[in-house]
Amino acid sequence: MTHRYWLAALLGCGLAGVAASATAAEQTEVERGAYLARAGDCVACHTAPGGKPFAGGLEIESPFGTIISTNITPDPDAGIGNYSRDQFAAALREGKRADGANLYPAMPYPSYAKLSDDDIDALYAYFMQGVEPVSEKAKESDIGFPFNQRWGIGLWNWLFADAEAFEPKAGQSEQLARGAYLVQGLGHCGSCHTPRGLLFQEKALDDSDDAYLTGETLGGWWAPNLRGGGDSGSGLQNWSADDIVDYLATGRNDHSAVTGEMTSVVANSTSYLSDDDLQAIAAYLKSLSRGADDEQEAQSETTPEQTEQMLTAADVADKPGARLYLDNCNACHFANGRGAPQTFPSLVDNELVNADDPTGLIHVILAGARMPSTPGKPEALAMPDFGWRLSDDEAAQLATFVRGAWGNHGGEVSADQVAKVRENLPQDLESSKPDFQD
Structure with a gap:
């Protein structure tokens, strides 16, 4: 009886250990799934x-x-x-x-x-x-x-649709393969950042096509070109891999800050990714070559130095857009247009500013914007809305100035374009208007 008792006890402990291990393994799988659900937003x-x-x-x-x-x-x-x-x-x-x-x-x-x-x-x-x-x-x-x-x-x-599972390219490093997997798959970055065809299909599902991640306007917001390789000096080509990591982790970097739909992506998804995964995404985006943009051929009204000198001297009597900039924007974005790193985004070579469709910029001018609160940067810095104090014509003049100053090449904005954006804004934009009544 004694031997049987100890044998039964040992078997019982062994089975309990197996059950505990299974439970721990299941919990680990659930936790990994939670992380992947974050990555998939x-x-x-x-x-x-x-x-x-x-x-x-x-x-x-x-x-x-x-x-x-x-x-x-x-x-x-x-x-x-x-x-x-x-x-x-x-x-x-x-x-x-x-x-x-x-x-x-x-x-x-x-x-x-x-x-x-x-x-x-x-x-x-x-x-x-x-x-x-x-x-x-x-x-x-x-x-x-x-x-x-x-x-x-x-x-x-x-x-x-292409129901093929991801396959790394021959000779691709482990980091680049991971980045490609996250961008093409779970992150579904192409859903917003790849041009759409006549039947609203993505023109490319991976980097085998040069159209992949070259930018698209969706819901009135410009989802910019994410191809960061090459030396033409456009967009992410001017960002380092660490700049991309900062942007995805916190919603801001020394160049820009998130607006529109990307605010939610950073708040709910990319700010929770591991540093290794963010670095992999950045490395992959920097590996995608990007040619010179056609829009770069447009001529800017002034060079960065000329714009800064004109604003510093307040020589804006015959420049209503510049005057509106001094009255409404200069305190944060400064005469050089570069703002303050990690706080007030630069307007120079800014993708939203230079987008073919100015709707996103108009939206920010009228309704303001707020950076997401993230684990790395919990402070949700905000830009106030100016829709309550600017007429359609004034907002158009301001947007036109910003899109043509400091070497930018965005082109003119009309009052009609501003009016269309204003029509679709929430009806509570009076909330930030100062109340001067006693």
């Missing part, structure tokens, strides 16, 4: 303002109507709790729901198709075990005919 699209994480309900405007994001919590009725691992993988890689219906391509499955099996497993573990179920089902999308016919998306997928 899943929470940004699948969380409505003021809503519960991943419960859906976010309204996404598209050329075809309003797409409302779905509930991807593990609730079995309202969410994806009944999805098998393979059904989950099909949703990510092929844009297929569990019932076989096609998802709208607002879901970046053309990019997520590059995910590895291991990363799919970790994401599945996280969404099934690490996310709180929410029983509220999201509303249906409001898409007009014929685009609301999901079967037709199958043809779009056949034409434009």
Whole structure:
């Protein structure tokens, strides 16, 4: 009996140890999945303002109507709790729901198709075990005919989606391969930064095509060219790898600060990535060659030195745009237009300032902007809005001046363009207007 007792005890301890190890392994998988979900920025699209994480309900405007994001919590009725691992993988890689219906391509499955099996497993573990179920089902999308016919998306997928997993290039370093995997796959950077075709497809899904990451205007915001290699002196070519890391980690660097949709990306996703992954992304972007931009051929009104001298001397009597700059912008961005590193972004060679479409710059002038609060830079520095004090014509003159000063080459802005942006702004822009009443 004594031998049997000790044998049973030893077996019991062994089984308990195996169970504990399995539990620890499962927890590690869930934690890795949570990190990957951060890298994929899943929470940004699948969380409505003021809503519960991943419960859906976010309204996404598209050329075809309003797409409302779905509930991807593990609730079995309202969410994806009944999805098998393979059904989950099909949703990510092929844009297929569990019932076989096609998802709208607002879901970046053309990019997520590059995910590895291991990363799919970790994401599945996280969404099934690490996310709180929410029983509220999201509303249906409001898409007009014929685009609301999901079967037709199958043809779009056949034409434009590529369900091939990521493969590193021959001879590519481990760091560059990791960066390419994150940018092309989980980060789905091309969804915003790659030009779109006639049927709203990305013109390239990876760097095998020179169109990849060359910039696009979406929702009124310019998503700039991210190709940082070469020496033509444009955009990210002037940034170091550390500049890119700072921007992704904190939403600011010595050159610029985030605005528009990228604010959410930094706040919810890239600011939580490891330094190794951020360095890999930066190295990959700097490896992509970028030729001289056609817009660089446009002539600037003045050189950086001429603009600074004119503003310093306040010689602006016949230059209404320059006068408006001195009255509204000079205190933070200074006569040289370069602002203060990590605090007030430079306006010189700024992608938003020089974009073909000035909508984003107009939006910032009228509505202001706020940097995200991140683990590395918790202070959410803000630029005030000036829509309450500038007329459409004044805002246009100011934007035109900034887009032509210090060697910039953005071109003129009209009062009509300002009026169109103002029409789509929230109605509470009077909030920062000083109250001089007793």
